[in-house]
Amino acid sequence: MEKILMKGNEALGEAAIRAGCRHFFGYPITPQTELAAYMSKMMPKVGGTYLQAESEIAAVNMVLGAAAAGVRAMTSSSSPGVSLKGEGISYMAGSDLPALIINVQRGGPGLGGIQPSQADYWQATRGGGHGDYHILVLAPSTVQEMVDLVSLAFHLAETYRMPAMLLADGMLGQMMEPVSFDETDKYPPLQKPWAASGHGGKRPHNVINSLYLTPQTLENLVVERYKRYEIAKEKEQRAECFETSDAELVLVAYGASARVARSAVMQARQEGLKVGLVRPITLWPFPEKALKDTLSTAKGYLAVEMSMGQMIDDVKLAIECQRPVELCSRTGGMIPTPDEVLAKIHAMMGGKA
Amino acid sequence: MIKELQTVFAGFGGQGILFAGKVMAYAGMMEGRELSWLPSYGPEMRGGTANCSVCLSEKAIGSPLIVHPDALVVMNRPSLEKFEDSVVPGGVIIVDSTMVDAPVTRKDVEVYSIPASELADKKGLSGLANMILLGALYHVRQFCTKEHLEEGLKKCIPARKAHLAEGNRTALQLGYSLV
Numbered sequence: 001m002e003k004i005l006m007k008g009n010e011a012l013g014e015a016a017i018r019a020g021c022r023h024f025f026g027y028p029i030t031p032q033t034e035l036a037a038y039m040s041k042m043m044p045k046v047g048g049t050y051l052q053a054e055s056e057i058a059a060v061n062m063v064l065g066a067a068a069a070g071v072r073a074m075t076s077s078s079s080p081g082v083s084l085k086g087e088g089i090s091y092m093a094g095s096d097l098p099a100l101i102i103n104v105q106r107g108g109p110g111l112g113g114i115q116p117s118q119a120d121y122w123q124a125t126r127g128g129g130h131g132d133y134h135i136l137v138l139a140p141s142t143v144q145e146m147v148d149l150v151s152l153a154f155h156l157a158e159t160y161r162m163p164a165m166l167l168a169d170g171m172l173g174q175m176m177e178p179v180s181f182d183e184t185d186k187y188p189p190l191q192k193p194w195a196a197s198g199h200g201g202k203r204p205h206n207v208i209n210s211l212y213l214t215p216q217t218l219e220n221l222v223v224e225r226y227k228r229y230e231i232a233k234e235k236e237q238r239a240e241c242f243e244t245s246d247a248e249l250v251l252v253a254y255g256a257s258a259r260v261a262r263s264a265v266m267q268a269r270q271e272g273l274k275v276g277l278v279r280p281i282t283l284w285p286f287p288e289k290a291l292k293d294t295l296s297t298a299k300g301y302l303a304v305e306m307s308m309g310q311m312i313d314d315v316k317l318a319i320e321c322q323r324p325v326e327l328c329s330r331t332g333g334m335i336p337t338p339d340e341v342l343a344k345i346h347a348m349m350g351g352k353a
Numbered sequence: 354m355i356k357e358l359q360t361v362f363a364g365f366g367g368q369g370i371l372f373a374g375k376v377m378a379y380a381g382m383m384e385g386r387e388l389s390w391l392p393s394y395g396p397e398m399r400g401g402t403a404n405c406s407v408c409l410s411e412k413a414i415g416s417p418l419i420v421h422p423d424a425l426v427v428m429n430r431p432s433l434e435k436f437e438d439s440v441v442p443g444g445v446i447i448v449d450s451t452m453v454d455a456p457v458t459r460k461d462v463e464v465y466s467i468p469a470s471e472l473a474d475k476k477g478l479s480g481l482a483n484m485i486l487l488g489a490l491y492h493v494r495q496f497c498t499k500e501h502l503e504e505g506l507k508k509c510i511p512a513r514k515a516h517l518a519e520g521n522r523t524a525l526q527l528g529y530s531l532v
Binding site for chain 2 (some may be wrong): 003005030031114170171174175176177178259260262263264266335337338339
């Protein structure tokens, strides 16, 4: 398949269309606007719906409606806009609806800035809205992976009947890299017997709802949902392990900061330092198994993030605090440099080898 | 041929900074390199400074944000001031001397001052100083074959702007002979 150069944001749009998504509800915000713009240009050409809603809240609720009807639906935004979508995401989780939400993160809190950030980790991996629930969270680190994870996100969302979020950032959204697209959709849409898509008088009607006034009923539903979450945790953890087989220091980083960490690991290896990188591809479920596997050689861990330290909590939980875990981070739209990470590696390993 | 090259293009928004980087990126792709193209984005693009980072390599690109460029192409004075010190020793700085009225003070890098904007105007290639400078960079740092560079340029020009291809190519070729 021929490779083409695409911006991350546009590649996300193209990948969604190729994954059979024909319903996009958006609202512009830097640095994800090119995604909405791409959809506005392409959706009419494939017989799909591009709708610019009056707000992020409206957009996410349109996604809820479309998902309830059983189609592959999505919305995208950046950090402040995703906060607004929190209500709809919670309602979708409470209604067991699959849908895709893309967050091209920027600095926060508040309106924050427009430069790349990873400070929405907690929001994404803890659900983002009210109530007991999780969403699936996937974290690409290249433009090609943005493409590959879109169809996977729809597939997992449908498999587990959960909203899925693709957590990117301004760097990945804005940058161009060569990408290729599969000729055939790896994960065609699943059957949705639960969808409110018209019963034609042939079956009882389906109800999509998240309101349950009887506590016992609601508890039962939430507990059932958590059983599904356990299956997802068991089966869907994904991570890339780079130079970890003998690593005494294991870096943990996802998305854009994983690229920075990888550069630092390569430099450290040239210096003879036994350093590796675990790059979570799924943030929920967090790749606990991949991290536990590194315990046999690791003496310490270093979380590299574009936040004040959020994923680091999950690293500590995954290894059950059996080793020291330190943080190398920038925030507010600042991007750590490989030199900064390398300096931290040197500090943790007691100088150069 | 150079297989690893980290280049920063910088200037005012509207000078074709991002486009020059895109041509280089496409040329790298034609050459079969790993590559990334990362623009500055946001309010700075509107009349202020714009820049982009292009990484070419045989290996997967780590951080696409270039901290220490091997090559710097600058089209305004604020960009020279911002990026001059970041260039690696032994690197190259290419300056549009029509636009930059200050000398490059670094002594440990190759410097090529080319009045690209003035030349472009004289040759009927107004607005194509970016391609002249890219051609000059190519002449001193051959990061791909000439065929791939010109093929890369073609890829960057959409069909509805096909009439601009010839001028861009002429400007690029003019750049080859200036250093």
